[in-house]
Amino acid sequence: MGSRPLIDMQDYSPAARAYWWIVAGLGTVAIAYSLATLARLDNSSLIQALVLAAIAAVVGLFPVRIPGAKTSLGGAEIFIFLALLLYGPAAAVLAAALEGAVGAWRTSKRATSRIVTPSLAAIAMLICAKAFEMSRDQLMAAGFNSGALMGALLVFSLVLFAANTVLTSMLFALKKREAVTPFQWVVEFRWIALAYISGASIAGLLYVSFQHFGLAVLLVSVPVIAMFLTTLHSYFQRMEDDERHMSELKESESRFHSAFTHAAIGMGLVSAEDGRFIQANKAFCEMLGRPANDLLAANLHSLVHPDDRRILNTAVTELRSGAVATVHPEVRGLHREGHGVWMSLNISLARDWQFRTHNLIVQAQDISARRRAEAELYHNAYHDSLTQLANRTHFDEQLNRAIARVKRHAEQRFAVMYLDFDRFKMVNDSLGHKAGDELLVHLAKRLKAILRPTDVLARLGGDEFALLLEDVHKERDAADLAERIQRELQKPFRLGAMDVSISASIGITFSTIGYESSDQIIRDADIAMYKAKSKGKAQYAMFDASLHQHVAEQLLLESELRRALGAGEIYLDYQPIYTLKDKRLNGFEALARWRHPERGIMEPATFIPLAEETGLIVPLGNWVLREACRQMREWSKGGDGLRMSVNVSSLQLNDHEFVGQVQRAIAEAGILPTQLTLEVTESILMNGAPETLAALTSLRDMGVTLSIDDFGTGYSSLSYLAKLPIDQLKVDRSFIEKMGEEGDNGEIVRAIFTLGQALSKQVFAEGIETAKQLSLLQELGCEFGQGFLLSHPVNAERAGGILAEHALVTA
Ligand SMILES: Nc1nc2c(ncn2[C@@H]2O[C@@H]3COP(=O)(O)O[C@H]4[C@@H](O)[C@H](n5cnc6c(=O)[nH]c(N)nc65)O[C@@H]4COP(=O)(O)O[C@H]3[C@H]2O)c(=O)[nH]1
Known part of the structure; x- marks a missing residue:
């Protein structure tokens, strides 16, 4: 990148360049002419002329900026015009050129400006000053007084103003390649005209005073003018500061206003005295579903849910006490439609410019969604x-x-x-x-x-x-x-x-x-x-407190049951099943017993539920199955007609190894699957779990008979029952029990029999205790049954004896 030339006119049009050179040349000529003319003055006048020019230049260094205008007012014109009046056009040209040079030096760094400005000033001054000198001579010759001189001076100042501004504007117009209208330059330079006129007036007055009172007037006037200009300067400065301050205030207010109005969150200005809304933005109104007028007619307190007003009051009191700068209460606002809107408020105090009234700046954010989520989380957790x-x-x-x-x-x-x-x-x-x-x-x-x-x-x-x-x-x-x-x-x-x-x-x-x-x-x-x-x-x-003892016992029982299985304390009793018509033996139901070393023989009601609760029923049930099959093999040496019923719990059926267990038990014992009946409760079947039904189907396919135990106590639907892979229904003991009672002719049992026949299922009766029950069942045509009337459950030895006594009947 090359360095820029001293006279850099890259942004100048050719015409502007030509104009510049002409002005610079003529200006130089004008200054040279002035210097030459001044040189002809006597020493004292020359020094005075030079001093005036120097004062004009120095004053030009401290312009008084006019607020709101681009230009500035200088006191230099006074001394330039004074130089003209005292020492003629040459002195005025020098003073104007010097003042122009100082001004250009101050305001621009470009050599083009620094050269052309004093040149323009020199040319304009030379032409106008010469014209003024001629008219002054003529006025003097015509005997006019100093008043006429003053008039001529004022006219001169306006002509000079016109010459100066026209010459300057022309340069700008050529540079920008656009015409400058007179209106534009009047608007732009009107302050200079004023400066010229006032400068001319003061210079004229000084000149007249000088003629009457001598040099002292000038010596006194310089500090007076300096003081005047300084005062004017500081006045204008203050005006400017005030204006700037006002515009900053306006800007800040407009920024605040637009931030307030367009804020996405609710904003409100509320009187701290009575809580009335002074202002509220759109977001606030929308949050509460109310028009602005509604809000402005209400006070903040009345728009908050009655249950939350105390929270708001406490927060505002704390704020007003000065203990904190802001408070953040969360309260429910009252929506116009009646529901509460959860709002997170941020309230701070705002004072007016005299620090008198306290208002509240309220920012409100709708946190209903957050509150709802929190409430839901809380609800779910609890x-x-x-x-x-x-x-x-x-x-x-x-x-x-x-x-x-x-x-x-x-x-x-x-x-x-x-x-x-x-x-x-x-x-x-x-x-x-x-x-x-x-x-x-x-x-x-x-x-x-x-x-x-x-x-x-x-x-x-x-x-x-x-x-x-x-x-x-x-x-x-x-x-x-x-x-x-x-x-x-x-x-x-x-x-x-x-x-x-x-x-x-x-x-x-x-x-x-x-x-x-x-x-x-x-x-x-x-x-x-x-x-x-x-x-x-x-x-x-x-x-x-004694119940603690009971629980401790249950726990003990559980650990003992675990041990009992391995220790051979569990054994089976067998209850015979007979044909009801002629009391011939059909088979046995295997029933688990626990021979407890200290408590003696324990019934299944004491330990089967415990085994089911603890999962011990699976190993226990499998043992019962194997033992019952083994016993049956022993008893059926004489033939394959004997049948054995074994109870199966739901946990066993859900065990995916159960079908395999049954197969193994049958195979190990060497019996026929048709000799085995598995009794499952109605509720197990009704849960309809696909795995359970699949297991039952496989067992039935193997040839095992499946029986519903305690039938009638569950909620079997007929259509469902028909689809189940079941062979027998074993009527629950409670129905048989009622059969003997007064007024009960066994309608329910009769209905179950009808149902069994309709579904082609065999119907068994259990819990036959009385002869009446037996005869009613016989009347109903019930084929098989068991009960204390026929035989209590007996041990294996006794069961073997019963078997030996009876001829077997196959179902
Ligand atoms: N009041 C009265 N009761 C009679 C009569 N005839 C038989 N009983 C009793 O009725 C129960 C018949 O067995 P269950 O209904 O399968 O009911 C059995 C069965 O659900 C369950 N259970 C027994 N052994 C096992 C087993 O090895 N595994 C499973 N899962 N449960 C078993 O324990 C239940 C009760 O068995 P037990 O106490 O041996 O009681 C037996 C039997 O003694 C009678 O005429 N009157």
């Missing part, structure tokens, strides 16, 4: 998703709170109930999980309806519910409620097309026991619930 009741976590918290309360106020007792629904598993298994879920929802609603709002009902999992009852003073109160719950549950629930009734086993415990944690309470209520269950269905029981 509620059961199916029933919408409190969940375990929530219940634990409530219990711990209740414990703490009781510790502070011993008289505020509470009770806790643990509810387990007696036939829920059966509903779930027979009607499916969807129906089970539906039942739980109904249960939750019905229970809630009879409780007080302060009671906490929770679903702890599965079909287990818990209830916290505050302010329960007597055990009787809790017992009354338990009875009421039982009564409510007796009313049937509608599940699809079916009415289902259910009962609950309820365990109750009281705060008077002196609990330390929620776990302890739930544990004891649960223990009491087990006690209630052991009493039968639809019972309740109160917890007492």
Whole structure:
């Protein structure tokens, strides 16, 4: 990159360049002419002329900027005109050229400007000054006084102004290649005209005074003029500062206004005195669904939900106390349609310019979505998703709170109930999980309806519910409620097309026991619930310390049962099954027993549920299966007609190895699959799990007979029953039991027989205890049955004896 030439006119048009050169040349000539003319003055006049020119130049260094105009006012004109009046055009040309040079030096760095400006000043001054000198001479000659001189001077100043501005404008016009209209230059240079006129007036006055009073006037006037100019300068400076300040204020206000109006969040200016809205933006109005007029007529307080007004008041009081600069309350605004809008407010204090009135600047953000999400998260964390009741976590918290309360106020007792629904598993298994879920929802609603709002009902999992009852003073109160719950549950629930009734086993415990944690309470209520269950269905029981003992026993029993299997303590009894018509032996049902070393012989009711709960039923059931098959092999040496029934639990059937286990047991014993009957409960079949049905189908395909045990207690639908791979229906003992009772002619059993016939299933009867039952069954044409009347379950040895006594009958 080359260095720029001293006279750089790259941005000049050719015409502008020519004009520049002409002006510079003529200017040089004018200055040279002036210098030559001045040289002819006597020394004193020359010095005075030079001093005036120097003063004009110095004053030109400190221009007075006129606010709002591009130009500046200088006092230099006074001295230039004074030089003209005192020492003629040459002195004025020099003073004007010097002032022009100083001005150009100050305002521009370009040599072109620094050269052309004094040149223009010199040319304009030379022409005008010469004209003025001629007219002054003529005026003097005509005897006019100093007033006429003043007039001529003013005219001169305007002509000079015109010459100066025209010459300068021409350069700009040529440079920019556009014409400059007179209006433009008048507007642009009007301040210079004023400076010229005022400069001429002052110079004229000084000149007249000088003529009367001598040089002293000039000596005094210079500082006066300097002071005047300085004052003017500072006045204009202040004006300019004020103007700048005002425009900054206006700009800032307009910025604030547009930020306020167009802000995406709600903004409002509120009087801190009475809370009235002074201003509110669109976003605020939209947030509350109200027009601006509504907001401006209201106060902030009245637009906040009554429950949240205290929060707002506390925040504003804190703000006004000066303790904090801003406050951030979260409150619900009242939407015009009546619902609450959660708002996060940011409130700060705004003072007016006199620091007097306090207003509140309120920024409001709609946080309804966030609040909703938070509430949902909270709800999910503390509620059961199916029933919408409190969940375990929530219940634990409530219990711990209740414990703490009781510790502070011993008289505020509470009770806790643990509810387990007696036939829920059966509903779930027979009607499916969807129906089970539906039942739980109904249960939750019905229970809630009879409780007080302060009671906490929770679903702890599965079909287990818990209830916290505050302010329960007597055990009787809790017992009354338990009875009421039982009564409510007796009313049937509608599940699809079916009415289902259910009962609950309820365990109750009281705060008077002196609990330390929620776990302890739930544990004891649960223990009491087990006690209630052991009493039968639809019972309740109160917890007492002795129940701990019972639980400990159950735990002990569990570990003993594990051991019992390996220790050979489990054995089988066999109950004979006969033809009812002529009491001939058909086969046996294998029934598990536990010969406990200390407790003696234990019935299955004591340990089968425990085995099912702990999963021990799978190894136990497999052992029963193998043992029953082995025993049958031993007994059927005389032939293959003997049949053996074995109970199968749902856990076994769900075990994917079960079919293999049955195959192995049959193969190891060397019996025929047709000799084996597997008894499954109705509820297992009704759950309809594809794997269960597939297992049953494989077993049936093998030749094993499948029987529904306890038939009639579940919810088998007829169409479904017809499709099941089942051979026999074993009528539940409870129906047989009723047959003997007064007024019961065995309608239900008769209906089951009709059903069995229609579906081509064999119908068995169990639990035949009386001759009446037997004869009724015989009347119905029931082929096979078992019961104490015919034979109690007996040990293997005795069963062998029975077998030897009877001729076998095959089904
Ligand atoms: N009141 C009365 N009862 C009679 C009469 N006739 C027979 N019983 C009893 O009725 C039960 C018949 O067995 P279940 O219905 O399969 O009911 C069985 C069965 O569900 C289950 N169970 C027994 N052994 C096993 C087993 O090895 N595996 C599985 N999974 N369950 C078994 O335990 C239940 C009870 O067995 P047990 O106590 O041996 O009780 C036997 C039997 O003693 C009668 O005339 N009147």
